[in-house]
Amino acid sequence: MMSLLELRNVSKRYGDFAAIDGLDLTINKGELRCLLGPNGAGKSTCMDLIVGRQRVSEGTVSLMGTDIAALSEHQIARKGVGRKFQIPSVFKELTVRQNLEVAFNRNKDPFLNMLSFKHFKGQKRYDEITDLIGLKDRSNTVSGLLSHGETQWLEIGLVLMQDPVLLLMDEPTAGMTEQETYKTSQIFNTLKGSHTLVVVEHDMSFVREIADVITVMHMGKLLAEGTITEIENNPQVRNVYLGTEGIH
Amino acid sequence: MSANIYHNRKAQWLAYIGLFCLLALVPALFDSPFLLNQLARYAVFAMLAVSVSLVWGYGGILSLGQGIAFGLAAYGMGMTMQMQFQDPVSDPVPSFMLTNDLSTLPLLWEPFWSTPIGLALTIAVPTIFFIGFGAMMFQARVAGVFVAIMTLAMLAAWYAMAYDMQPFTSGFNGISPPMPFEFAGVSIDPYSPTAYLICVGFLAALTLSAKLLMQSKFGLIVQAIRDDPERVRFLGYNVAYYQVIVFAISGFIAACGGLCWVMVVQYVSPTSLELTLSVSAVIWAAVGGRLSLLGAILGAYLVNGLQSYMGDELQDVWMIVLGSIFIGVVLFLPRGLVGLIEDALGYFTGKSETETSGVAIERAV
Ligand SMILES: Nc1ncnc2c1ncn2[C@@H]1O[C@H](COP(=O)(O)OP(=O)(O)OP(=O)(O)O)[C@@H](O)[C@H]1O
Ligand SMILES: [Mg+2]
Numbered sequence: 001m002m003s004l005l006e007l008r009n010v011s012k013r014y015g016d017f018a019a020i021d022g023l024d025l026t027i028n029k030g031e032l033r034c035l036l037g038p039n040g041a042g043k044s045t046c047m048d049l050i051v052g053r054q055r056v057s058e059g060t061v062s063l064m065g066t067d068i069a070a071l072s073e074h075q076i077a078r079k080g081v082g083r084k085f086q087i088p089s090v091f092k093e094l095t096v097r098q099n100l101e102v103a104f105n106r107n108k109d110p111f112l113n114m115l116s117f118k119h120f121k122g123q124k125r126y127d128e129i130t131d132l133i134g135l136k137d138r139s140n141t142v143s144g145l146l147s148h149g150e151t152q153w154l155e156i157g158l159v160l161m162q163d164p165v166l167l168l169m170d171e172p173t174a175g176m177t178e179q180e181t182y183k184t185s186q187i188f189n190t191l192k193g194s195h196t197l198v199v200v201e202h203d204m205s206f207v208r209e210i211a212d213v214i215t216v217m218h219m220g221k222l223l224a225e226g227t228i229t230e231i232e233n234n235p236q237v238r239n240v241y242l243g244t245e246g247i248h
Numbered sequence: 249m250s251a252n253i254y255h256n257r258k259a260q261w262l263a264y265i266g267l268f269c270l271l272a273l274v275p276a277l278f279d280s281p282f283l284l285n286q287l288a289r290y291a292v293f294a295m296l297a298v299s300v301s302l303v304w305g306y307g308g309i310l311s312l313g314q315g316i317a318f319g320l321a322a323y324g325m326g327m328t329m330q331m332q333f334q335d336p337v338s339d340p341v342p343s344f345m346l347t348n349d350l351s352t353l354p355l356l357w358e359p360f361w362s363t364p365i366g367l368a369l370t371i372a373v374p375t376i377f378f379i380g381f382g383a384m385m386f387q388a389r390v391a392g393v394f395v396a397i398m399t400l401a402m403l404a405a406w407y408a409m410a411y412d413m414q415p416f417t418s419g420f421n422g423i424s425p426p427m428p429f430e431f432a433g434v435s436i437d438p439y440s441p442t443a444y445l446i447c448v449g450f451l452a453a454l455t456l457s458a459k460l461l462m463q464s465k466f467g468l469i470v471q472a473i474r475d476d477p478e479r480v481r482f483l484g485y486n487v488a489y490y491q492v493i494v495f496a497i498s499g500f501i502a503a504c505g506g507l508c509w510v511m512v513v514q515y516v517s518p519t520s521l522e523l524t525l526s527v528s529a530v531i532w533a534a535v536g537g538r539l540s541l542l543g544a545i546l547g548a549y550l551v552n553g554l555q556s557y558m559g560d561e562l563q564d565v566w567m568i569v570l571g572s573i574f575i576g577v578v579l580f581l582p583r584g585l586v587g588l589i590e591d592a593l594g595y596f597t598g599k600s601e602t603e604t605s606g607v608a609i610e611r612a613v
Contacts (some may be wrong), residue, residue, distance in 0.1 A: 051482060077484035091475035094468070102472045103483050105465060110490050113465035162483055 003168065004029045004196050005050065006168055010059035012045055012220075019045045021220035022059075027166070032188065032197045034207050036231070037217035038240060044086055046217070047168045051083045052076045063166065076110065082164030086171045086200075088151045092144035096135050096154060099143050100126055103161035110152065132187055133157040135211045149180040167191070169199045173206050185209040216240075251307070252594040264459060264542055268452040272445065282441035286556065287440075288512045290549050291447040295505035296525075297532040297544035298455050303498035304530065305538030306462055308474025309491060310392070313399030315526035316381075316406050317374035317499035317520075321506030323410065323417065324360075324370030326516035329425035331360040343359070348415040356416060363431065371503050378488070378499030379492060386488040391477065400523070407521040422517025431509045438512045447508045455541050461497070462541075471493050523566070531574045537584025546585060548569050 005027040012020040020042045027033055037044050048054040050061055052073045061069045067245070068076050077083075092100050097120075104122040107113055120126070130136040133153040143154055152172060159167055172188075173181045181203060188210045191197060201207050207214065207228070214231045216223040225235045231237055253259045274287060303309045332340050341353050385398055410417050416422070422546040423580055429436045436443050461467055473480045473487055481487045510516050519525070528551075534546020551573070555566055562569060581587055 004363055053482075073481045074484050074486050077482050083482050085479075089476045089479045091472045091479065093475050094471060098468060099472075101465075102480070105469070107465070108485050110466055110469075110493050113469060114461060116465040117463065158479070158483065 002029050003027065004064060006062045007050070007203075008060045008062075010046075010049060010061060012049055012054060012058050012059045020049065020056075023217075023220065023222055025215065027196060027198060029165075029196055030193060032192050032210060032212055033042075033201065034211040034214045035198055035200045035217065036117050036202075036207065036214055037223070039169065040219075041217040042220040043217055044170055045220075047083060047170055047198070047200070050076075050168060051081055074108070077149070077162070077164075080163075080165035082114075082159035082162045082167045084155050084159050084167070084169045084172060086174065088148070088155050090143045090146075090151055090154050090158065092142070094143060096130075096143055096146070097126075097139045097142050099154060100157055102162050103158040122161070125163075129157050129160050132160070132190060134183065149176045152176065152180075153184070153187070154215075156184075160191075165196060167195055167197045169197060171200050171202065173201065173203050181206050182209075251597070252590070253597040254429075254590045254593040260459075264456060267542065267545070268448065268455075271448045271451075274448075275441035275444055281365040284441060284444040285439045285512060288447040290443040290508070290510045290552050291444075291451045292505045292512065293529070293532065293552050294545040294548040295454060295508070296502055296529040297548035298451070298458060298541050299498040299501040299505070299538065300529050301503065301538050301541050302458050305533065306467065306474065306539070307470050307491065307494040307498075307546070308394045308477075309495060310530070311397050311399045311495070311498070312523070312526050312530065313381075314498065314502045314529050315402045315521055315523075316399070317378055317404050317502035317507070318506040319406060319410065319521035320374040320377065321370050321503035322421075322510050322516045322520040323506075324373060325429075325507045325510035326423040326425060327357060327360040327516070328363055328366030328370060328429070329429050329510065330423055331357065331364060331366065332430055333425055333427050334361075335543060336361065336557040340421075344421070345415055348418075350415045354416055367507070370507050371500065374503040374506070375496055375500045378496045382492040382495035382499075383488070385599035386491040389488070401525075402519060403523060403526055405567075406609050407518055410521050417518075419495065420518065422515060422519075424515045425510075428514060432522055438509060438514055438597040443569035444513050447512060448453075450504050450508055451545070454504055455545065458497070458501065458570045459541055466490075466493075470576065528570065533572055533584075535577050535584055539583060543584050543586035550585070 003026045007023055007025040007027070009018055010023045011018055021142070023046065025046070035046070037043050045054060049056050050070055052068070056069050060067055063079055063081065072080070078174060081091060091102065101120050101122075104120070105113070107116065121148070127136075130139065132147070133156055135150060135154060135157065143151065146154060152175070156169070156172060173184050177183060185206055188197070188199065192210070199210070211228055213225065214228060215225045216231060216237050218240050224231060224237050225238060251380055271291070275284060278284070287341060296314060299314050299317070300311070303311050303314070315466075332397065341350065341491065345353070359369060370396055381402060385395060390398060411419055413419070415571025426434070436446070462470070469485060470490055473490055477487050506520065514555040532551050533544040534547070535551055537544065551570070558569070577584060583590065
């Protein structure tokens with residue numbers, strides 16, 4: 001299988017403190033990888049390094065064989081990396097439709113965009129995605145008025161509209177009700193296979209629902225990697241989680 | 249359920265065009281040079297308010313330095329008009345320079361012998377300055393209140409410069425070109441309908457272009473950047489590039505205002521670079537509604553009209569009155585006066601949150 005993303009010996013230091021410490025990670029095309037770890041393990045930082053929001057102190061990040069560690073955020077995004085943030089971020093004053101239009105637009109040049117008044121070309125994709133995230137009948141709702149769960153889905157929709165080769169989802173179910181979490185797991189199961197995803201989650205029932213391979217991080221290092229049963233029976237993982245809230 | 253007509257694009261264009269037609273009719277209805285001159289000044293202020301609405305309301309960039317572009321252009325226009333009066337042979341140096349011990353015309357002033365070059369510089373210099381200043385700020389990802397502080401500091405620097413370079417700018421006294429602006433052989437009397445219509449023409453052309461621009465994909469992306477720059481960046485857009493462009497366009501609009509200003513007042517001094525003007529422009533836009541170019545225009549006309557007709561005893565405390573209006577608007581009318589219109593129209597013509605017709609909803613007007 002071809003590897004899509006490779007982190008080799010990546011470190012990120014803030015002063016003396018290493019948020020990421022010699023991390024190796026390989027994501028293959030088409031897989032759904034769950035990234036687990038207690039608070040402060042470095043999961044979000046790891047994603048920040050991939051998308052260029054933070055710079056690596058050491059090591060290489062390569063996407064489809066090319067080193068992307070030195071590129072700026074928008075260049076990495078154009079290479080096909082989509083990111084959903086831990087704190088949901090959408091365009092609050094714009095409607096759901098306008099949000100998705102901004103994400104769909106392939107033309108990034110400001111001057112060409114000044115000449116573009118056309119009604120949106122991505123209708124088909126728009127219909128597919130609003131169906132998937134369940135916001136079809138909220139097209140003209142100003143997104144600041146959406147519920148927390150809907151905002152999370154809209155942001156997932158934004159990332160999907162980009163049509164990225166790699167999707168990084170930071171805690172997509174944070175703050176969701178059980179039902180909403182279930183619906184989100186359905187969304188992810190639909191994406192599985194046709195997309196490559198890395199998902200950070202704390203909610204174990206959600207992880208059980210969607211995961212193939214799980215990577216557990218602890219203090220910036222890779223602690224364990226394996227299937228859900230392997231991870232749940234791993235004594236080191238148990239130890240780490242018992243120290244905090246316990247895996248459940 | 250029908251849609252709020254306030255969000256209907258066609259209705260919006262009609263409202264804009266209606267307003268400008270109305271303004272253009274003023275000289276036909278009133279034969280008062282004083283009134284025309286006053287309304288021409290309001291039209292100039294409206295340009296400044298439109299520049300604020302564009303950069304702040306749409307772009308989310310709170311610039312307190314719109315007066316930089318306005319003031320630089322005002323000086324450019326003042327210099328152009330002054331040089332129209334000078335004679336290359338008999339009287340090549342403006343009299344204020346002679347009294348400041350300058351016996352030859354400074355190099356800085358030389359290009360202004362030519363009216364077309366003078367006008368081109370009047371607009372180009374502030375616009376290019378805004379491109380450079382904007383690139384510096386937005387590449388470094390300066391945002392929010394820090395933009396306000398930096399633009400303010402820059403404004404103060406230009407003010408000090410205009411004030412201190414007495415031999416070049418006549419300092420505190422300012423430059424009073426002895427003759428009205430002359431273009432293509434025609435003298436434009438500041439109190440004439442021509443001067444008034446030029447100002448309204450500029451206002452209309454700039455506002456309608458800005459409106460069109462904000463309805464393009466570019467405008468949508470600019471508004472997305474206002475809401476969440478980080479999100480836009482991770483969708484693959486070069487955010488700083490977009491911000492520099494809106495900032496420069498707003499500078500261009502303010503510069504056109506500065507040009508028209510000196511045409512209708514025949515005078516330029518450091519007051520156009522004063523903090524008061526730039527902050528007032530922000531308040532006009534906020535009062536009318538910064539999310540609407542039309543709102544910003546209304547705000548400029550209303551607040552300035554109020555100031556002119558408020559009575560002398562209140563003039564001394566005008567800044568306090570203005571400040572109170574601003575606080576009131578921020579607290580009770582965050583969308584400004586047009587927010588009231590939006591709500592009223594929504595009440596009569598349909599719900600404002602969603603709409604069901606095929607027309608895309610336009611939050612910002
Ligand atoms: N800019 C920064 N400066 C200093 N330390 C930082 C910075 N950003 C993150 N850290 C530290 O790096 C560590 C990893 O943080 P990170 O946000 O990646 O954890 P996480 O695994 O995503 O945790 P959570 O589950 O709480 O989201 C934390 O200890 C955090 O305090
Ligand atoms: Mg995190």
